[in-house]
Amino acid sequence: MTLDFPVFLTLLFVGAFSAGFAGSLLGLGGGVFLIPFLTLPPMNVEVHTAIGASIVAVVATSTSAASHYVGEHLTNLRLAMFLEVATTLGAVSGALVAALLGVQELAIAFAAALAYAAAYMGLRREETARERADATVGASGEAPSRLRLAGVYVDPEDGATYRYRVRRPALGFGVSSFAGMVSGLLGIGGGIIKVPAMNTAMKVPMKVAVATSNFMIGVTAAASAFIYYGRGYVDPTISTIVVLGVFGGATLGSQALARVSSRTLRLAFVPVLLAVAVLMVLRGLGIIAAGA
Amino acid sequence: MAPEHPFRERVRRFAHLARGELADMDLVLSWLLRWMVRASILILLFGLVVVAFTGFQFPHRTVGFNRLITEVVELRRAAILDLGIIVLISVPLTRVAVSLVLFARRRDKAYAVMTGLVLAILSAGLLLGITL
Numbered sequence: 335m336t337l338d339f340p341v342f343l344t345l346l347f348v349g350a351f352s353a354g355f356a357g358s359l360l361g362l363g364g365g366v367f368l369i370p371f372l373t374l375p376p377m378n379v380e381v382h383t384a385i386g387a388s389i390v391a392v393v394a395t396s397t398s399a400a401s402h403y404v405g406e407h408l409t410n411l412r413l414a415m416f417l418e419v420a421t422t423l424g425a426v427s428g429a430l431v432a433a434l435l436g437v438q439e440l441a442i443a444f445a446a447a448l449a450y451a452a453a454y455m456g457l458r459r460e461e462t463a464r465e466r467a468d469a470t471v472g473a474s475g476e477a478p479s480r481l482r483l484a485g486v487y488v489d490p491e492d493g494a495t496y497r498y499r500v501r502r503p504a505l506g507f508g509v510s511s512f513a514g515m516v517s518g519l520l521g522i523g524g525g526i527i528k529v530p531a532m533n534t535a536m537k538v539p540m541k542v543a544v545a546t547s548n549f550m551i552g553v554t555a556a557a558s559a560f561i562y563y564g565r566g567y568v569d570p571t572i573s574t575i576v577v578l579g580v581f582g583g584a585t586l587g588s589q590a591l592a593r594v595s596s597r598t599l600r601l602a603f604v605p606v607l608l609a610v611a612v613l614m615v616l617r618g619l620g621i622i623a624a625g626a
Numbered sequence: 627m628a629p630e631h632p633f634r635e636r637v638r639r640f641a642h643l644a645r646g647e648l649a650d651m652d653l654v655l656s657w658l659l660r661w662m663v664r665a666s667i668l669i670l671l672f673g674l675v676v677v678a679f680t681g682f683q684f685p686h687r688t689v690g691f692n693r694l695i696t697e698v699v700e701l702r703r704a705a706i707l708d709l710g711i712i713v714l715i716s717v718p719l720t721r722v723a724v725s726l727v728l729f730a731r732r733r734d735k736a737y738a739v740m741t742g743l744v745l746a747i748l749s750a751g752l753l754l755g756i757t758l
Contacts, residue, residue: 339684393715394667397659405656411648415725415740422747426754481736552659553744556718557751563688563711564755570707571677571684574670577714581667 337376343575345377350579354395357580358587360600361544363551364580365392365522366451369444370610372576374617379572381437385521386567389559391580392523396551398581399588403545410485410542413500413532414549420507421514421524421554428518429558433565435519441618444520448611454526455600455607461533461540466496479503487542501537509535510550518558523551651728655721662717669710676706691756719748 337345353367365388371377372384379387403409432440466489483500500506509531517524525547532543562568616622677684685704689697694712697705722745729738 343684390711390715393718394663397663397717397721401656401659401663404652404659407649407652409652411651411655411725412737415729415737415744418722418744419740419747422744422751426747426751429751430754552718553722553748556715557748559715560748560752560755562755563715564691564757566688566690568688568711569686570688570704570711571686573711574674574707577711578667578670578674 342377343571346372346572346575347579349377350391350576351583354391354580354583354585355587355590356583356603358395358399358584359590360455360603361525362451362455363392363523363525364388364395364584365520366448366526366607367610368576368580369521370448370614373441374613375622381440382432382562382565382567383569383572385432385440386559386562387569387573387576388521389517389555389562390568390573391577392517392521392555393552393559394577394581395584396523396525396548396555398584400545400549400552403548406490406545408487408490408541408545409549410483410500410538410546411549412481413483413485413538414546416481416483416503417506417510417528417546418550418553420511421517421528421550422557424511424514424516425518425554425557426561428515428520429561430518431515432519432558433561438618438620440520441614445611445614445618447516447520447522448607448614451526452604452607452611454530456604458530458600460597463492463494466492466494466539485542487539489539489541496539498537498539498542502535506531506536514554514557517551517554518561521558521562523547523555525551651725654728655724658724659717659721662720663714666710666714666717669713670707673706673710676701719745719752722748 349371350364350368353371354364356362356367357364368388368391369384372379372387373381400409404411481500481503483503484498485500486495486497488495510528513524513527513531516522516527525544528547528550529543532538532546533540538546559568613622685707687704689702689705689708694705694708698709722741726738726741726745729741
């Protein structure tokens with residue numbers, strides 16, 4: 335089935351808008367929904383072109399969110415700079431590897447990422463005030479680390495001030511390089527890997543983890559976006575429509591976020607993500623063929 | 627001038643107190659990111675308008691780094707979309723460059739070096755994009 339070009343462009347915008355909206359409501363970023371939408375019928379965009387468009391859109395949405403968080407002083411700039419060394423190295427190598435892989439391998443790797451995203455959403459809970467307070471216990475009386483990663487923030491929910499330390503920087507660095515590689519390989523932001531790593535392993539408060547992850551994603555995505563552009567995987571028309579759609583959807587989603595119960599919403603999307611993962615496996619195995 | 631939102635005002639006062647110089651670095655970077663993304667979105671919208679007024683000839687191949695400047699000067703419609711995309715993916719690059727200056731001005735040597743390293747990796751990605 336091939337679509338008329340005006341129909342294709344209209345669907346492209348509507349799909350990108352929805353992907354951006356859902357991604358920002360669920361805290362997943364746009365890429366997780368965007369790549370399956372682009373590569374599966376009826377759109378049938380070539381996988382590398384889809385990743386190229388997605389990675390450019392990821393730069394737009396994460397940078398826009400990052401400018402908000404950093405203005406609220408939620409972002410830990412030192413932690414971001416430290417981990418960005420890892421994520422950018424990972425992203426450049428991921429983008430180089432992606433060029434060597436075929437459609438099948440990439441589709442199946444993406445299915446694995448979707449299954450992981452489903453598990454992440456099913457298991458994620460809201461951070462309680464008690465946990466926020468616990469995270470700050472022991473913040474004093476220890477020798478300051480050489481990286482000076484410790485920080486302080488004002489929680490937008492309860493208005494209280496929390497000081498925190500950052501644990502296990504080496505482990506965080508390792509996980510971040512993996513997250514960067516996944517980002518460069520699959521055209522997603524990789525926040526679903528970095529946020530839980532920062533929160534559970536490094537003991538960074540949840541809101542700081544989300545803000546700092548968003549701040550890093552722009553740089554990580556840009557590192558691989560230059561490579562995708564140079565390789566000719568960035569289709570100017572498709573990318574422009576996708577960027578405008580995802581950006582518009584994400585902006586609307588962040589405004590709607592305050593008015594919905596996110597826990598119920600996230601659980602409702604778990605089966606959706608799993609179903610899309612199955613479709614991507616079928617696409618990878620050639621059972622769903624492009625351009626058929 | 628409109629009164630500032632009380633929460634934001636508290637955050638700002640507090641952050642100055644607690645972290646000193648990094649708080650105003652937050653505000654500089656926030657401003658930079660916001661306006662550069664807006665600028666690139668405007669360029670992309672303008673590019674689409676130009677495409678629409680010139681007979682809906684949608685470009686599917688990038689201009690490439692080498693010819694981008696000359697084609698933009700000649701106002702080729704394909705180049706305008708490319709320019710918007712390049713400005714957009716350069717926002718984080720600019721942010722890192724500005725961070726390097728800000729860390730260096732505070733004589734925060736360790737973080738200036740780390741930021742320089744990120745800038746080097748980003749430039750390597752850019753160079754690989756040009757030469758591959």
